[in-house]
Amino acid sequence: MSDFPLKRIAIYCRVSTDEQAKEGVSLEEQRTRLQAYCRAMGWTVEIVEFIDDGYSAKNLNRPALNSLLQQIKNGDIAKLMVTKLDRLSRRLLDLLQLIELFHQYSVSFISTSESFDTDTPSGRLTLQVLGAVAEFERERIRERVFDNMLHAAKTGKWLTQHPYGYRLDEKKLVIFEPEAEIVKRIFHMFVNEGLGYYSIAKKLNEEGIPSRQNKEWSLRSVKLMLANPVYIGTLAWNRIDSSKKKRESKDENEWIVIPNAHPAIIDQDTWDIVQERMNKPQVPSRAKTSPHILGGLLKCGKCGASMSIDWSGWPKRHRVYRCSAYKNKGTCDSKPYRADDVETWFKKGIMELIDSIDTTCHEVTIQKVQKENKEKIEQKMKHAKERYSRQVEAYTAGLIELNDLAKEKEKMEQSILEAQKRMETNDSSHAYSELETKLNTQEMTILESFAILPIEEAKARLRLIVDKVVLHGEENLELVIAI
Template identity: 60%
Template sequence: MIDDLKYIALYSRVSTDEQAREGVSLEEQQERLKAYCRAMGWNIETRNYVDDGYSAKNLDRPNLNKLVKDVKAGIITKVMVTKLDRLSRKLLDLLTIIDLFQEYDVSFVSISESFDTNTPPGRLTLQILGAVAEFERERIRERVYENMYHAAKQGKWLTQSPYGYQLEDKQLVVYEPEAKIVNLVYKMYADDGLGYYAIAKYLNNKGIPSKQNKEWTIRSIKRMLTNPVYKGTLVWNRVDSSKKKRTEKDADDWIIVDDALPAIIDKITWEMVQKKVNKKQMASRAQTSPHLLGGLLKCGNCGSGMSIGWSGSKNNRYRVYRCSANKNKGTCTSKQYKANEVETWFKQGLLSLYNSIDNNLKIALEEKIHDQHYQDIEQKIQTAKKRYKRKVEAYTAGLIELDDLNEERKKMKKIINEAKRANYEPSYDLKQLEQNIRTKLTNVIDAIDNLPIERTKALLKTIVEKVTILGDKEIDIELNLTE
């Protein structure tokens, strides 16, 4: 049972070398503290907290810990010391523990410095000390940042190694048993069309543990699929961990070093996966729909999605695809179609596409690749220019030095020159891309007759962008040529 009384805590400390050097005794400290209480007319009962033979290098002391525990228990009203350095010689530690006292409405008194947080002068002194401490914290943070910045620029890994790697002398090396799993995850996502949940479930069912020997989750799979380390790029200072809620920093503050680490995934595959990750995904309800074209089929009359429904008599019920605008708003005059017939037309359309992969498809594929290539180049140039513009603004405001601005200007010029060189012709293997399309089409056609709908739909997403029904036996299939 917690004591209902409130006490004044008298804290005294002395280290062995202080006793020898300065003749500071615990008894003297205690007497001075008690005398101060009498002089101030404080009649509250006192409690002694004594750390004999402990230095002020840190706050981990037996009776100081006991004092903190009693403060949190609510039985202390005031903490007293003879001098501030009895509590701590480090300003940051001193402010930390005084903040704790303040949190529990406990005043702090140091009699030598006439310091009392319960008085206006004491609170003013505390604010000044706090400002000095904050300055010291910022300086420490700056020094740490500078050291880590230089280490990152040299390609050194500064935290725990990610899955697929091991850490040797601050350098990442590929750990083959885990690297095989990384390749498998990327294949399942990019080629097999599986989502984060399905991949996590597969790995957990196979008894394959994560880095911390925990089960895989949607979050851990997505983190693996979006981590640039797997393409050999080091990105540091991306997240602000100084606050309770981790937030992503401005891209200007990131340290990015390409080709600084051993890659597990080739850059083309990694970039393709990022496009898929950032692409607007099919609604989760549509993904789990037990109907082959749920979430993919569009109305050729108004462009709305086609939803599944049921029609027919009580003894002859059958599935139908019906325009959602017609069903929900009555704004479309499109008719409904028997689902089995539509899905048969769709399969026939895929077979027709497979058998007619000719120059027309090659031309469309080349155009798609060129368009995407030039879009990527333009985006890189615009990003570099915007980044430099922000640096100019920072220099104008006196936040960075001229050397920093010149360094950013060199980076911008380098990016623009490299982008212009790459602007002439995108590098790709047309025959390989054509073969990829053939393989995916074959997989989907085979899956329709042999695999569960959920698995078939996952494969569909890897090659089919959209399906539009134009009329009886008229299906328009738009392929996704960039994944």
């Protein structure tokens, strides 16, 4: 039951941030017009105001509007007034849903500028027609903006705020060396030191190196930088769908991708390694920062579950690695192993790793590398063809000229030719040579790092060559190489 003896008249006013500076749409102007209309109609019931200051009409998620709708559902509102239809919403679907709600609760909707009242059939018809026109005009504006931005993107012009590591010079990106050095360092820490997003952010913050606008680095800011193709000179536009309440990434087929649009800070090979590593399942932060060498790496040879540190013995306690399936579920009968023993076996295994690689292992490694390289090459060829198909559609729609289409075809053919050459050179000897070099150059570095580096950094380096360690029994460790 309503707390008020008479239903009230609601007036709703809204301005978006862009409209606040424009003449004729201010909140005060809307309020004055609506109150004058009520006086002219001789309405004497209480008038309650609902004001959304600085909110767009692209959706209905506005505080004052939400409060208004709640009062309508409570039965407190008899009429709702706005100066213009688009004050309430610019989307026809939202408008029709609201009108249905008003009708359900016997609330009439009045727009003073369009001169209609939804209490009448002609008013409801007019409202729907005006709503359709408003949405059509909005889509036309969006389409024109998209076309203009598409043209700018294709000419290599940067359309938004410059990214970290660059500055804008006549809408073109140029490298800003002080920040570019930090970008290179972040990629180096991720690729060559094996540090994760959190560890990189922590290290930069500890050194007092600011990110954009003198803010601190975060896990998210590091991750976004490592995934941003701008650093290899590629302009990738239309990646995010911001029309929805929650911003989502669009399908790659919808991206506008222009390689070599501006100077690159990171080379292509480093970029490829980073993207491949980012697409792998991430190791939990707790495992990375564990003070125990094999924390997050060691697996049970009986059931495959992770083995974590526990404590045993009394009164002199010592560390042990225990199967988590045994510890938490009782589903494995693996016994605990002294941590010092296991870590000693592991260090010995690292030293013997290269000598233990026999011919069979060579073949398995080679086949795996060849398969992964082939898949990458085929994916690049596919993307080149998809980009060209999008350009054909753009030419058909009159968005680009014939010479632009010809250039894109030339790029596609060049990409396919380079991919085919890489396919031909994807031989086994090269694959194994890379692996052997990798192991030889990092074997001693990793063992030495346990003595001189913080455990977090030492383990990060370890993960560069070891994917996991499987404990099968006394002095029986299986080291799975990270290829």
